[in-house]
Amino acid sequence: MTYEPLDLLSELESESIHIIREAVSELERPVLLFSGGKDSVVMLHLALKAFWPAPLPFPVMHVDTGHNFPEVLEFRDQAVADARLRLVVAKVQDYIDDGRLEERSDGTRNPLQTQPLLDAIAEHRFDAVFGGGRRDEEKARAKERVVSLRDEFGQWDPRNQRPELWNLYNPRHRPGEHVRVFPLSNWTELDIWRYIERENIVLPALYYAHEREVFQRDGMWLAVGPYSQPRGKETVETKLVRYRTVGDMSCTGAVESDAYTVADILVDVAATRISERGATRADDRMTEAAMEDRKKEGYF
Amino acid sequence: MTTLFRLATAGSVDDGKSTLVGRLLYDTKSVLADQLDAVERVSKEKGLGIVDLALLTDGLRAEREQGITIDVAYRYFASPNRNFILADCPGHVQYTRNTVTGASTADAMVLLVDARKGVLEQTRRHLAVAALLRVPHVIVAVNKMDLVDYDQATYETVSAAVTALADELGIEHAVVIPVSALEGDGVVTRTVHAPWYDGPSLLELLEELPVADETTGERFRFPVQLAIRPQDAARDPQHREYRGYAGQVASGIVRVGDPVVVLPQGRHTTIAGIDTADGELDSAFASQSVTLRLADEIDITRGDLIAAAEGAPEPTQSLDGMVAWLHERPLRVGQRVLVKHTTRTVPAIVSDISGRLDLDNLAPEAADTLQLNDIGRVVLRLASPIMPDEYLVSRRTGSFLLIDPQSQNTLAAGMIRGDKAFSAQATIGLGQFWAWEI
Numbered sequence: 096m097t098y099e100p101l102d103l104l105s106e107l108e109s110e111s112i113h114i115i116r117e118a119v120s121e122l123e124r125p126v127l128l129f130s131g132g133k134d135s136v137v138m139l140h141l142a143l144k145a146f147w148p149a150p151l152p153f154p155v156m157h158v159d160t161g162h163n164f165p166e167v168l169e170f171r172d173q174a175v176a177d178a179r180l181r182l183v184v185a186k187v188q189d190y191i192d193d194g195r196l197e198e199r200s201d202g203t204r205n206p207l208q209t210q211p212l213l214d215a216i217a218e219h220r221f222d223a224v225f226g227g228g229r230r231d232e233e234k235a236r237a238k239e240r241v242v243s244l245r246d247e248f249g250q251w252d253p254r255n256q257r258p259e260l261w262n263l264y265n266p267r268h269r270p271g272e273h274v275r276v277f278p279l280s281n282w283t284e285l286d287i288w289r290y291i292e293r294e295n296i297v298l299p300a301l302y303y304a305h306e307r308e309v310f311q312r313d314g315m316w317l318a319v320g321p322y323s324q325p326r327g328k329e330t331v332e333t334k335l336v337r338y339r340t341v342g343d344m345s346c347t348g349a350v351e352s353d354a355y356t357v358a359d360i361l362v363d364v365a366a367t368r369i370s371e372r373g374a375t376r377a378d379d380r381m382t383e384a385a386m387e388d389r390k391k392e393g394y395f
Numbered sequence: 396m397t398t399l400f401r402l403a404t405a406g407s408v409d410d411g412k413s414t415l416v417g418r419l420l421y422d423t424k425s426v427l428a429d430q431l432d433a434v435e436r437v438s439k440e441k442g443l444g445i446v447d448l449a450l451l452t453d454g455l456r457a458e459r460e461q462g463i464t465i466d467v468a469y470r471y472f473a474s475p476n477r478n479f480i481l482a483d484c485p486g487h488v489q490y491t492r493n494t495v496t497g498a499s500t501a502d503a504m505v506l507l508v509d510a511r512k513g514v515l516e517q518t519r520r521h522l523a524v525a526a527l528l529r530v531p532h533v534i535v536a537v538n539k540m541d542l543v544d545y546d547q548a549t550y551e552t553v554s555a556a557v558t559a560l561a562d563e564l565g566i567e568h569a570v571v572i573p574v575s576a577l578e579g580d581g582v583v584t585r586t587v588h589a590p591w592y593d594g595p596s597l598l599e600l601l602e603e604l605p606v607a608d609e610t611t612g613e614r615f616r617f618p619v620q621l622a623i624r625p626q627d628a629a630r631d632p633q634h635r636e637y638r639g640y641a642g643q644v645a646s647g648i649v650r651v652g653d654p655v656v657v658l659p660q661g662r663h664t665t666i667a668g669i670d671t672a673d674g675e676l677d678s679a680f681a682s683q684s685v686t687l688r689l690a691d692e693i694d695i696t697r698g699d700l701i702a703a704a705e706g707a708p709e710p711t712q713s714l715d716g717m718v719a720w721l722h723e724r725p726l727r728v729g730q731r732v733l734v735k736h737t738t739r740t741v742p743a744i745v746s747d748i749s750g751r752l753d754l755d756n757l758a759p760e761a762a763d764t765l766q767l768n769d770i771g772r773v774v775l776r777l778a779s780p781i782m783p784d785e786y787l788v789s790r791r792t793g794s795f796l797l798i799d800p801q802s803q804n805t806l807a808a809g810m811i812r813g814d815k816a817f818s819a820q821a822t823i824g825l826g827q828f829w830a831w832e833i
Contacts, residue, residue, distance in 0.1 A: 100606040101682055103397040103478050112684040113643045116620040120697050120738070145641070145684070147672035148634040149625035179630070231471045238468050256466060258492055258721050260499040260808045261794045262643075263735055267803035281399075281480055283471050367427065 104290050111138075111278040112145040113262060114241055118223045118276045119145075119152060121266050125223040125276075126183065126216075128395065129155035131171040132341040133298050134227030137287055138279055140296055142225070143178060154181035156221075158212050160204040160343045161188035162322040167341055170299040183219060185211040202322070203346040209394045213249040222273045223266060226395050231283045235387035241280045247271035249393030275395075284339075285364050292357040304337045304355045315348025396476070398606055403482040403497030403530070406507030407517040411538050415507060415576035416470060416483050417450075419598065422583035425472035467493050474602050491754075491768040494524045495719045495808050499794070503532035503604055505597070510543045510573070514556045520754045526564040527717065527770065527816045529790060532604050533561065533569040536597060541575040545588040564757070565816075572597060613681075615647030615655070615703040616784070616792045618737035619695055623686055639670055639686035640695055645737065645791035646784075647703060648680040649687070657693050658700040658782045659710035664691040681791075698739030700782040708792075710780035714743070717752070717772050717786075717813025718797065720765040722806045726773070726797075727764050732806065733798040736781045737791070742800065747774040765807075772814055786810035 101109065119125050127142055129135045142151055157171060175182045187207050190196035196207050216224060230237045240256055242264040257265060266274045279287070291298065309316040309332060310325040317323045319331055323345045336349035337360075354360045386394075406412045420426045426434075434450045441447070470481040482497035498504055504525045508518055525533050535557045543549045554571040561569035573589050574581040574597055580588050583598045595603070620642045629635045649655070653666045668688035669676040679685045687701060695701075702708065714734065720726055726745060734743045751762040751771035765771045786793030797807040810816070 100398050103399050106399045106682060109643060109682055109684040113620070116641055116684070117738070120621045144672035146623060147670075147686075148629055148631060148637055149623050150628050150630055230469045234468075237470065238466050253466065257805045258496045258808070260496055260796065260805075261790060262500070263737075263794065263796050265735065265796060265798055265803070265805045267798060269803060280469070281471075283473075283478070285473075286478070 104286065104293055107282055107286060108141065108144075108290070110262075110281065111141045114264065114276065114278040115142050115145045115225065117264050118225070118242065118266050118274070122223040122274070124219070124221050125153040125225065126219065126221040127151075127153060127155045127225040128227065129157055129171065129174070129182075130341065131157075131167040131174070131299055132227065133287060133291065133302060134229065134279060136174070136296060136298055137282075137290060138225060138227045139174065139178070140294060141278060151178065151180055154183055156183040156185065156215060156224075158185045158208045158215070159187065160208060161186065161191070162204050162344045164299070164301060164318075164320075164341065164344055166301060167299045183215060185215040187211055203343065205343050205346055206389060206394070209249070209389065209392050212395070213393045216249070216273055222268070223276055224273060225276050225278060227279055228275075228277045228395060229279050229282050229284070229287075230277075233386045235390055239277060239280070239390075241277055242266045243275045243277070244268055245273050245275060245393060249273075251275075251390050251393070253387065253391070285361070288357060288361050288364055292361065299341060301338045301341065302360070304335055304353050304359075306333055307336050307349065308332070309334050309336060309349060316351065317346075317348055318344060320344050397473075398477055399480065400477050400503070400601065400604070400606060401480045401482070401501050402503045402505055402601065403484055403494070403501040404505050404507070405484055405494050405497070405521040405524070406538075407509070407515055410507035410509050411576045412507050413483070414447075415505075415536065415538060415574070415582065416481060417447075418576045418579050418582045419481070420470060420472050422579055423472045423474065423598065425470075467496050474598060477602055479601065491520070491524065491719055491770065492721045494521055495528060495721070498524055498528040498530050499790075499808065501528075501530050502606055503534060503601065504530045505534045505536055507536050507538045508553060508557060510537050510539050510549055510553060513553045514560060516755055518557070519560060522560055522564055522566065522569075523752075523754045523757060524719075526566050527719075527810065527813060529786065529816060531568065533566050534597065534600060535561075535569060535571045536574045536576075537571060538574050538576050540573045540580065540586075540589060541578050545573070545575075545580075545586075547589070547591045550589070550592070570600060572600065613646040613784075613789055614706045615649045615653070616645040616708075616789065617642050617649065617687065617701040618645055618739070618792070619697055619699045619701060620738050621697050622695060638692075639668075639688045640701065641684070641686045642701075642738065643684045644679050644681050646681050646789045648678055649703075650678040654704035655689070655701050656704045656707045657689075657695055658702060658707060659780045660693065660695075660699070661710075662691070662693045663704060664689045664693060666690070698737075700737070700739075702782070708782045708784055710782050712777040712780050714775040714777060714781065714783065714795070714809075714811065715772070716775075716795065716809040716811045717770060717816070718765065718807040718809040720767060720769045720771065720807050722799075722804065723767050725764040725766050726771075726807065731800060732775070733800050734775060734777060734781065734795050734809075735798055736783060736795040739781055740798070741781060742778040743775040743797075745773055746776045748772070749774065773809075783811045785812045785815060787812065787815045 240259045308319040310329040337352040338349050354363045438447045468483045472479050484493040484497040506521050537553050550573045580586050581596050585596045619640045623639045623641050656663050667690045669679050670686040730745045749772040750759045751769045784792040793811045795809040
């Protein structure tokens, strides 16, 4: 007797649920990174499924750069309230206010998230940190394990990673160390959108086409807002745009799009010729190894 | 229906593996314009005449600086009906460690052979690893056909040697194809330069290979990940009394009403319900993550096994397996380790190293220790029982890890009675190896 294999999305869902359950069963104090971005929303959706009908057995954490889109923060708080979650917020602004971190000359706060993240992990003694990273996002991430060890300084050593065999994950570690767990490792951007469609997952509205005042910088459309203002010859225009990723307002660009629905976006994503980070993240464009360097220091 | 297919690459250092992977990504349009721009820019900066597609896959700074691949990288590409996850395994340093890692989850291995060089030691070793890890399909791509002017006789010679070797190893499903990764001939589209070859391109082949259904064909096994008992925390009051066991079906199929046994307790019961967050199911099969309810109240915790009542495995505190040793510090008799088998982790002591396998001639040799990249047969004494199947029968319930109880690092990949991998169809003299009696 033979059976049809599982369809792609069910196979990915099943694998992710397995990973989440493994990490939670083997470790003491997990936490899930939740920004309101689409990957973290999908990850939360999977985590809630993994423990149904029990509630999520761990809190969620947001590293707030202080430059977030206000509608994304509202979305975050609503999602936390709906699922009755415990939310931990680590604020970059606090670090800037008391001088532990210095504002960068380019105004970008993404790289500044690492220290508040590591401090919060240490303070709450989190030993498993779920992240929404996908291997198809970026070439340093392509080398990342599903369960990835961080030393007591939060550092990733890409040249000395544990081998990961079959579906036998090893999240064990010594005191002071922790693991990052990436349940979405094997998902692609297209899979994420197909799953959002299949499961009717609600996302912040800025993922869909809307009119916004923007200006062009380094080939990206940046929103006009309290943290990003046009400089010099940059002119403000009103454009129909949407966001492919949601991050720090000062370095996350919008793309011109008339995709109002998930179905529209699926057409968009399938046809696109630019990667989502390349299109919309100034910080990843800085150097060939920008992500690798940030990850080594303990970034998401 | 779109399905997921996992493959691993293998080959010697200069077989053009990264170029082949780059070609697969590029020709299936899985490389986006900005990623390609970056590769073009770096190729130019390095003074290369052509766009070096290998740069697409070498993700780490050190890899780009040294022009080598250090660690397994995972790549994603798709054809209309299939999404592929490709584990790109470097060929030189620590080849066993990387190839074993990639092969452990692969539905197919793509092994590259240089048309000019034919079968090398590495080819034999990689094929042996594919056989040992029981990768369901092996594709041998005879690469650099452009450098031998797409000569049919050259290809036939290499192909015959590879096929003979696969037969020796007892690999049932080995397919040989000619390609030129550099020119893209025979990779995604069919060859234009080798009219004498009328078979499929590499991608066509990958699209057609069946996803192994060995796991669903076998007996039902369900290692319990955790018990789900919401009690007062239940969001819905009707779930206060809920008690279910969450896990992923490792093999076989289960239906509501099926008789099962809970191991190692040995308690018999029946399946009362199969739950998911999306509703109840009538049945569940291999690789589905579900939550099972049982007809009787039994004390069940993580690491217990729910198995089909008929043909259930015997709990045992002795483990005989082939291990691929992945750590710099060698394995010795008497060493204390942790065995992770399915969802169960137990302390163990290495009671014997029966020998190591010489991958060049597949002969067993006596050994007191196992060194990095060695493959050897060990016997372990376990502090508490596990419920194993032979790796030959099930990759999921026949595999295990050895973990260092101090550093917590992963030390080895193990296959229960992995020595049998070579025995069934292999034509070479494994008699001696086979005859090792413990």
